[in-house]
Amino acid sequence: MRRPGFSPSFSGAVTVLALGFLALFLLYPLFGIFEASVLDPSGAHFTANNYLRVLARPFYQRALGNSLAIGAAATVVTTMVGVPLAFCLARLAIPGKPLLLALATLPLVLPSFVSAYALVLLFGRAGIVTQALRAIGVPFDSLYGAPGLVAVYTLTLFPYVVLPTLAAFKAVDVSVEEAGQNLGASRWRVWRTVILPIVMPAVLAGALLVFMDTLENFGVPFVLAEDMPVLAVEAWKQFVGETGGNPATAGVLGVLLIICTTLALLVQRHYLARRRFATGARTAPPLLAIGPRWRVAAIAFSWGVVALALVPFCAVVVISFMRFRGPVITTELGLGNFIQLFARAPGPLANTLILAGAAAFGGVLLGVPIGYVLTRTRTRLAALLDIVAMMPFAVAGTVLGIGLVIAFNAGFLVLTGGWLILVIAYVVRKLPFNVRASSAILHQIDPSLEEASINLGVSPSLTFVKLTVPLMLGGIVGGAVLTFVTVASELSATVILYSGKWSTMTIVMFQALEGTGAGVASAAATVLIVVTILPLALINRLLRRQGASLL
């Protein structure tokens, strides 16, 4: 069935192009890698044995169980923190909002291995905070283990929830809120029964991203899980462990990750399928007037969450100004780290900004039309596209990187060695941000607007560009910001794909931290923070100024 406002030629073209792109740059590269999981050791016959073997191992069962439990817990907690925060930012007068919003996305700029390092310095067994707490009699053990992981995920990943949900709150027409109150429901009740359900597509989109990231992420559990088995870490070791893992097991673990995330996606699709969320908003709802006590609480909450999230951050910044003797941190201040850093870093810094910018741009170009098609059509092909477009998030960057190298190092299309393959890898990997964020906001836009435009003689594709995109702006920018920020901190695919000229700040940090250059790594992180916060704050300002006329 064709959906209104939508010509099959446009939807078809987008679907086919997107599937083609993903087939080329995602499925084809991954095929070779996951093929091993369904082949017997001779490589000639198909078998399910690898799956049975892996799943029969209690160790992997525990790894799977741990991953799912931690992922679920982190998703729930992150959502419970992120949604109220988004609401505060969207509807309350919080001082310093643009700055706060920019700061809120910063935790993502810090590569997870750096924040893990900082967190261990603070909250490890010998951590500064740990010891301070113990000194005043608080029985705090350390950050290692599941609770620590959940806490760290929550405090780094909440922007996944906040950005789309924030845009969603602004796209709710105030009249449904008024209708609720008019019928005698208190503000809280209206929020719970009307507003929250209406922004649900965005909340679910964010939650899905969080869940998938926690499943796929290995940088944090690499350090903080210590020796608790976690699926992503085990998969990583099997793929690129120094002692050469088992390709079949690696494939099985990788496919397991994809299956988990696909299931999560299907649950979300099922929930959204029967419902509609458009309220026909003509302008963003006004800021709420609330009592001084609530206002203080909201301000404390908003700034508190962000401040807490910035703790590893501040630690890194402080560390970067400490003097290091080799790998050993001293208590003296100094600029030595920066001097060392700038001896080599201008190139990587520029590369990071260029690559992240290009990836954000490419991601929008590819992801927004996909998000549109997924929301506005209900064809089988679109459902397939939905799943495929979400897969990159379930695939470790390393795996995708290796797949891309094997696929495009020689043969019909040679890409290795340049910047393009990096950008392609980033665009593919971060595609879910753009797809989710734009599809979430689109749920709230009345399709009859698009119909009106088409009816006035503007083709569906032009309607999309001229009307729908501006209406979706909040969501699109959210996705682009997430892409930009997370690409700036991307390591796992970069490490496989970069060439000397295109080294990035994250590579610099990783190499430094791997060995004995923690000081340089911190300095690099500090520089990265500073150069990312500026464009973020700027974008937020710009958007806010447009807020009066835009959804």
Add this chain to the structure above:
Amino acid sequence: EARAADKSVVIYSANESVLDELVFTAFTKESGIAVQPVEGGSGVLVKRMSSEKERPQGDIIWGISRSLLQSNAALFAPYHSKNVDAIPVEYRDPGDLWIGNNLHLLVLLQNTKLVPEGQGPKSWDDLLDPKWKGKIAFTDPANSGSAYTNVTLLAQLWGNDDAAWEKVTKLFANMKVLNKSSLVFSGVGNGEYPLGISLEYAGYIWASNGAPIKTVYPSDGTVVAMEGVGIIKGGPNPESAKVFVDFINRKDTREMIFAKTFRRPARQDLDFTKLPGNMPALSTIKLATYDEESWTAKRPATMAKIQEIVEKTR
């Protein structure tokens, strides 16, 4: 055009950046050849190199273990370096496909703030003491060649029979198995873990920079884990690659590296008494017999066994 291209060299380096920085700067200064480093863990780099074998992107791979050098020898171009003769034959490929640079001794690191000087373990056997339960940091052999060497060394040392593996299992039950080697030495250095099983150079770097770390050579003998360099066959800058290999094995280069980063060289003609750190000469350290080749050959099966032990003891 070919000459202009030859003015640079792409080096896949698994070394940490401080070492890279030091060497590359000196190399470029001396030779005028620009280095384009590609840095990463050795597993990642080898994967990358072999993925690119149809059209290699790198010239040199540097800082990967003997077993990785051996198992990927087919990807290397032979080169008989000028300095190769100073290096004992056991540390280089007979066909000149690769040359060993650094020798890492497997040692115990002890944080003397957490475990006072005299009270630490002296031997591998001491680590079995239940009092160390949860206090020893180790790297997952799945992700570290030297950890694999270490486990198999102990198996061999303890008799290479079921009882020996029983002891290995007991040891694993005492240890924290971390995901990468840097977590071990920085963990011990920063006081996260009282004890760690790591490489010799790390102990010296941390100690020489003031960390409370003591490097313990196990009294029941240890083994040399070698890492080295190879020229990637078909790389874009073969001439520069040769220049680099010559440079990296020169005596003065090795001295410079040692002074800053405590990498024990494969060539045996350095006088440690004239260098910082007071590192004992290789000849003064008790080495255990270790059948490296056979352990490398048996690797898949042995890894599976180790993996089982790791899984069982988590």
Add this chain to the structure above:
Amino acid sequence: MTAIRIAGVSRAFGAVAAVDDIALDVANGEFFTLLGPSGCGKTTLLRMIAGFCDLDRGAIHFGDRRIDMLPPHRRNAGMVFQNYAIFPNLTVADNVAYGLRARRVAAKDITARVARALALVHLDAHGERWPYQLSGGQLQRVAIARCLVIEPAVLLLDEPLSNLDAQLRVEMRGEIRQLQQSLKITALYVTHDQEEALAISDRIAVMRAGKLEQVGAPEEIYRHPASPFVAEFMGTTNLLHGAVTGGAGAWLRVAVGGQDFHLAAPGARMGDTLSFSLRPEILRPVAPGAAAPEGWALVAARLEHVEFLGALTRMEMSLGEGTRLRVAALDLPSGWVRQSGAVALAYDPARITAFRAR
């Protein structure tokens, strides 16, 4: 050539047959109105023509060209949406200019035409406003201006005046009609205002539950409804039921509420039960003692209730046996009608429409 030919068109939403096998020809330049109760499928039919709703069956032609396969933006059928669908991110003027820009009209022509269109809907001063700064009726007028300004070949108007006051509504419908005439646009108009439908339509179709009930000229529909449903739906009427008790030829006597009505019902026979429609305005109270006009008949009734509606006054009368009659009078009825309970009502038997029991 933009005659619209709708042939055997159907569309169901699950179990709901929103449009059910409709066939309709609208002539070129005709002003055609769709009337029907809420939910009968009017919007769905318009959306099919505009291209926003797939046909389950049937075909739609503009002139000789089959258009139901054509992408909506190539149909040149301007629509005023029932919910306006004003672009919230554009000012009023930009909303109106939207279609012109899509047609690559020169910038200065756009300014002029937008200004004219806004003046037409009395929003001259509102061009720079944002949609959220408008009242409901103002928004609706923007939707009208936005659609009219592009002068499409076919106009689809879905209750375009529902939120306007009577005065403006009359004025706007005049403007729409005039534009439609001068540009020879074929217009399909949905309205709930029967007076409006009767006033501006060339023809009217009455729909019911997805089907066409009757198609015809306004007077025909009003005076000769094809079914009791149309009679009741098109303006107020008295739908009475009774048995034929006598009469000669086409002229019969039908007993209702203890009284006899005279009417023509060809083919009906003694004892048949008939329904017939008697419009309130053809019932005239006759002053006590005065005679009915020639050829008219009389019934006796009691006045129950008077409702003042401005130009019209509605009275509710009872005939006996609980049968009620609605009577309309222009201006206030004379004093004697209001005072006396008992009234004689005259009617012209020729103006009664009889229906066979279905």
Add this chain to the structure above:
Amino acid sequence: MTAIRIAGVSRAFGAVAAVDDIALDVANGEFFTLLGPSGCGKTTLLRMIAGFCDLDRGAIHFGDRRIDMLPPHRRNAGMVFQNYAIFPNLTVADNVAYGLRARRVAAKDITARVARALALVHLDAHGERWPYQLSGGQLQRVAIARCLVIEPAVLLLDEPLSNLDAQLRVEMRGEIRQLQQSLKITALYVTHDQEEALAISDRIAVMRAGKLEQVGAPEEIYRHPASPFVAEFMGTTNLLHGAVTGGAGAWLRVAVGGQDFHLAAPGARMGDTLSFSLRPEILRPVAPGAAAPEGWALVAARLEHVEFLGALTRMEMSLGEGTRLRVAALDLPSGWVRQSGAVALAYDPARITAFRAR
């Protein structure tokens, strides 16, 4: 006690004074209608009462209680929004149940009351549907049901029937009126349908550009409009202008289009220019040669145009010098009116309302 007292209330949006110093008392249980052209501030006034629009000045009381500081959900003033504001995330039944749930009504009562409310608006079978599966008129009925089911103390209805067909509209307004009467709810009703306003209101206020133009009972407003604006706005009228050319006492002669009209205009003097309103329905075509009713005056006119509106037929006549007169006739006018161009029109001078030039 839920009389509404609105005292000196104002609200401006930038330069637009949407509501401008309005004072109004609505009695307990009164059905009060706001009429006015599109954009005159009706919605804004309702929103102020409901609590969704801040007052720049003034106060609003429900009975003795000042409510303009009260949060909206504590005012117990049910509103039907002009744009319906149906919750897209709830089914039709859940939309209707919303207010009951907020009031913690027992679950089984909710089911029963929701069913009753849906039956009232003829949507019995639609409870399980989602809003996007409804037509425009069906949505509007959900909004009505949702508001009525909570039986609020004050009803605020913002064009609640605009998208319903005439039959349903009449029925719905009857239901609303009945509920309002039986529960003694005070109702504020916005409509664009003057007939509707006249039919169900206890009193009517005519607004214009944020101000009250006239407040009064329906007949009073219709028959004695306080200003030409009200006269024109409330039903069709002929607003004529002319100079007083003679007459005695209150009865004057005013020349319009070359003819004299007789009317009463206390205080006007020779040479003054007057406006006066002459409703179309008080003009009666007189058969050629017949005399005007006693006390009535005659003017000569030409028939220009006949418009069929169902029960009513409108005729446009010209007086001369370009002055047009609208005349309404019940049913079709007699044949002689339609044929002959020249007509004599009779009118009752007492029914003319004169205004001072302002």
